[in-house]
Amino acid sequence: MRLWGGRFEGSSDQRMADFTRSIDLDRELAADDLLGSIAHVRGLGRAGLLTTDEVDRLVAGLDGLRADVEAGTISWNPALEDVHMNLEAALTERIGPLAGKVHTGRSRNDQVATDLRLWLRRRLGALDDALVAFERALVTLAERDGDAVLPGTTHIQPAQPVLLAHHLLAYVEMAERDRGRLADAGRRANLSPLGAGALAGAGFPLDREATATELGFDGVTANSLDAVSDRDFVVEALGAIALGMVHLSRLAEEITWWSNPRFGFVRVADAFSTGSSMMPNKKNPDPAELVRGRAARVIGALAGMLALLKGLPLAYQRDLQEDKAPLFDAVATYEASLGVMAGLVETLTIDHDRMRAAAAEGFTTATAVADALVRRGVAFRTAHHIVGTLVAAAENAGIGLAAVPDRLVRDVLGAAVEEPTALALAADPEIGAIVRDGAGLDGALASCDVIGGTAPVRVAAALAAARTRLTTEAARG
Ligand code: ARG
Numbered sequence: 448m449r450l451w452g453g454r455f456e457g458s459s460d461q462r463m464a465d466f467t468r469s470i471d472l473d474r475e476l477a478a479d480d481l482l483g484s485i486a487h488v489r490g491l492g493r494a495g496l497l498t499t500d501e502v503d504r505l506v507a508g509l510d511g512l513r514a515d516v517e518a519g520t521i522s523w524n525p526a527l528e529d530v531h532m533n534l535e536a537a538l539t540e541r542i543g544p545l546a547g548k549v550h551t552g553r554s555r556n557d558q559v560a561t562d563l564r565l566w567l568r569r570r571l572g573a574l575d576d577a578l579v580a581f582e583r584a585l586v587t588l589a590e591r592d593g594d595a596v597l598p599g600t601t602h603i604q605p606a607q608p609v610l611l612a613h614h615l616l617a618y619v620e621m622a623e624r625d626r627g628r629l630a631d632a633g634r635r636a637n638l639s640p641l642g643a644g645a646l647a648g649a650g651f652p653l654d655r656e657a658t659a660t661e662l663g664f665d666g667v668t669a670n671s672l673d674a675v676s677d678r679d680f681v682v683e684a685l686g687a688i689a690l691g692m693v694h695l696s697r698l699a700e701e702i703t704w705w706s707n708p709r710f711g712f713v714r715v716a717d718a719f720s721t722g723s724s725m726m727p728n729k730k731n732p733d734p735a736e737l738v739r740g741r742a743a744r745v746i747g748a749l750a751g752m753l754a755l756l757k758g759l760p761l762a763y764q765r766d767l768q769e770d771k772a773p774l775f776d777a778v779a780t781y782e783a784s785l786g787v788m789a790g791l792v793e794t795l796t797i798d799h800d801r802m803r804a805a806a807a808e809g810f811t812t813a814t815a816v817a818d819a820l821v822r823r824g825v826a827f828r829t830a831h832h833i834v835g836t837l838v839a840a841a842e843n844a845g846i847g848l849a850a851v852p853d854r855l856v857r858d859v860l861g862a863a864v865e866e867p868t869a870l871a872l873a874a875d876p877e878i879g880a881i882v883r884d885g886a887g888l889d890g891a892l893a894s895c896d897v898i899g900g901t902a903p904v905r906v907a908a909a910l911a912a913a914r915t916r917l918t919t920e921a922a923r924g
Contacts, residue, residue, distance in 0.1 A: 450532050470523050472771050473530040477516045479565035480530055482662065483558060484549055485509045487641060490658040491551055494651055501545060508542035509549075530562075531555050552653055554645035556675040556763040561641045563770070565662065567684055570778045571633045575626055577785035578691070579920055582622045584789035586913050589615040592797040593910065594903070596888055597712070598806040605809025608888050611797065613901040616909050621694040628687035636680035639664040643674035646762035672762040678752070681770050685749040688781045689742075695788050696742035699735035702791065706732050711801040716794035719787070734787045741780050748773030803888065810838045810848055812891040819885035823875075824868040833859050833869065837882075849886035853879035 449455070485506055492502035512534060515521040527533045532555075539546040593612025598605045639659035642649045648671040655667045668674035705712040715732045723729035752773050755766055813834050820830035834848075836859045841851050860873035872878055884890050896902035899909075 449528075450535060464526070464528070467528065467765070468525060469529045469768050469771070470525055470527065470533060472775065473559075473562075473768075474523055474533070475771070475775055476530050476559075476562040476566050477521070477534065478513065479562040479569070480534055480558070481509050481513045481516065482565060483561045483641065484534070486658045486661040487553055488549060489661060490641075490653050490655075491548070491651075493657060494552075494653050496551055496651055497548060501548065504542055504545055505538075505549060508538050508546065511541055512537055529555070531558055552644065552649035552651040553641070554643075554675070556645050557640045557643040557649075557671075559767075560643070560675055560677070561639060561662075563774070564636050564638070564640070564664075564680060567636055567680065567774070567778075568633060568663075570782075571629055571684070574629055574688075574778065574782055574785075577782050577789075578622050578626050578629075579917065581695075581785045581789045581792075582619050582913070583917050584793040585615045585619050585622070586910065586917060588792055588795060588797075589910055590914070592795075592799070593906065595797050595799045595802045596806040596892065597802055598808065598811055599901075605805075605811045607814055607895075607901075608806040608811050608891050609901040610892060610903065610906050611802065612910055613906045615792075616906070616913060618694065618698055619913050622691075625687060625691040625694060628690065629684070632680065632683035632687050634665070635683065637663075637665045638668045639666070640668045640674035643668060643671035646672055646675055676759065676762040676764070676767065678756060678767060678770050681774050682749070682752050682756070685745070685752050685773065685777055688777045689745045689749040691781055692738075692742035692745045692777075692784060695784050696739045698788065698792075699732075699738040702735045702795070703732050703739075710805070711798055712805070713798065714796040715791065716796070719791045719794060732791075734791055738784045738788060741784055745777045745780055748777045807847065807888055810841065812848060812886045812888060813838050815891035815894050816848060816882055816885035818894055819881050820869075820872070823872055823881065825863075825872065826866060826868075829863055829866045829869055833863060836862075847886065849883045851882065856882050 449459070488497065488502055488505045488509065491497045492499065497505070512521065515537075521537065523530075523533055524536065527536055535546060535549060538549065589612035593610055593615065595611040596608050597611050597614055599607045599609035599614075639655065639662055641658050641662075642653045642655035644650065659665075659667045668677070702713065702715065704710055706715050715730070715735075717730075719732070719734050720730045721733040723731065752770065755769055759766055816837070817827065817830040817834040820833065821827050825833070837848060837851050837856065840855055840859075841848055844851075856878055857873045860869045860878065863869035872881075875881075893902050893904075896905060898905065
């Protein structure tokens with residue numbers, strides 16, 4: 448029997464029933480739906496709409512269904528359209544016609560909005576845990592191999608050397624902001640729509656705040672029309688998740704390049720690689736590629752959800768049923784992606800020598816050499832020009848900056864006729880050593896000694912702070 452069947456004659460067209468049904472998807476909300484119903488029933492009791500005995504029998508029935516849902520023994524009837532009507536029918540089967548009182552002062556519109564907020568709150572907790580675990584993997588690798596030196600790039604060209612730990616900690620920063628965005632979305636979502644009814648507000652004096660408190664909400668939605676038609680919280684969660692996936696995708700992209708033998712910076716563990724059905728030589732970083740690919744899917748979910756909402760007049764429209772597929776998919780995808788990236792990162796083998804050799808290519812210490820001249824009083828613009836000239840000469844000669852002969856350094860400094868400090872340095876007996884020291888990787892790294900810089904002391908402090916935070920997190924959670 449259709450629960451809304453009173454005014455209808457005959458049966459539904461099968462195509463219509465198949466088309467509108469959502470039980471295959473929204474059964475995911477069953478546990479939340481039952482929690483909401485129990486709180487609603489208690490509220491009906493407090494409002495004098497149910498006797499104490501009725502409340503007890505209804506709650507016992509709903510609790511029984513919760514156990515069935517948890518055990519996976521509940522059987523879903525596709526003819527009953529969605530999770531709400533399935534559960535009401537199951538309750539009727541269990542306790543008889545009294546079940547018909549549960550829906551007093553409630554609509555599926557405020558019901559589903561409540562369910563989805565409860566579901567999201569629950570799942571956001573799991574995402575936060577997964578983000579922390581991902582951060583822990585980054586920090587663990589940074590502690591193990593973070594003294595490896597990477598060729599930092601801009602425009603994909605060699606730029607300046609950076610510590611691998613510094614690079615990994617950049618992703619920790621992103622992950623922390625991702626956690627913040629999810630928490631923020633969760634805070635705004637944590638209001639109870641129950642009592643909004645279909646759109647105008649329940650027709651009974653329900654104490655909405657008491658029910659909200661019982662469900663662990665921070666308060667109640669303030670406008671019934673908004674309550675049943677608002678899916679901002681879905682968009683916000685998808686926005687935070689899409690950005691989180693973009694961050695994972697950037698790291699995934701880097702790992703695919705780093706593991707290419709041309710780079711040879713890292714080896715992806717066999718456990719996180721796949722082979723080719725035809726080429727026996729192949730070892731592919733497929734999980735990283737799929738994280739990149741799934742980021743695209745999640746971005747699509749966000750775009751789709753925004754498009755879904757843009758043309759909807761108030762209040763509830765059935766279009767809103769389409770909010771679940773993108774949200775459920777994005778949350779599951781993000782959680783799985785965080786898990787696989789944590790494993791991939793933690794099991795990477797770092798080739799320190801290859802990384803260090805690459806970090807020295809492309810005159811990446813040129814800025815440090817220019818800075819060394821500045822420390823001797825040369826104007827930065829002049830120093831930039833002088834070192835640029837040295838780089839060009841070294842490139843022609845096929846040597847590194849540290850190997851440029853002193854004679855050439857003196858010639859170039861001596862040509863800076865407009866700058867007396869440079870002219871004086873040309874005659875300085877130390878000048879060869881100044882350039883050579885500046886041109887070394889370790890000196891270049893050490894010189895970036897500011898908050899947020901790649902100097903080993905700064906990175907060690909940042910890494911220790913990250914580890915302490917994660918340890919506190921573990922103690923709390
Ligand atoms: N399955 C519906 C959804 O997910 C539940 C609300 C249905 N409301 C209605 N008036 N048909 O949105």
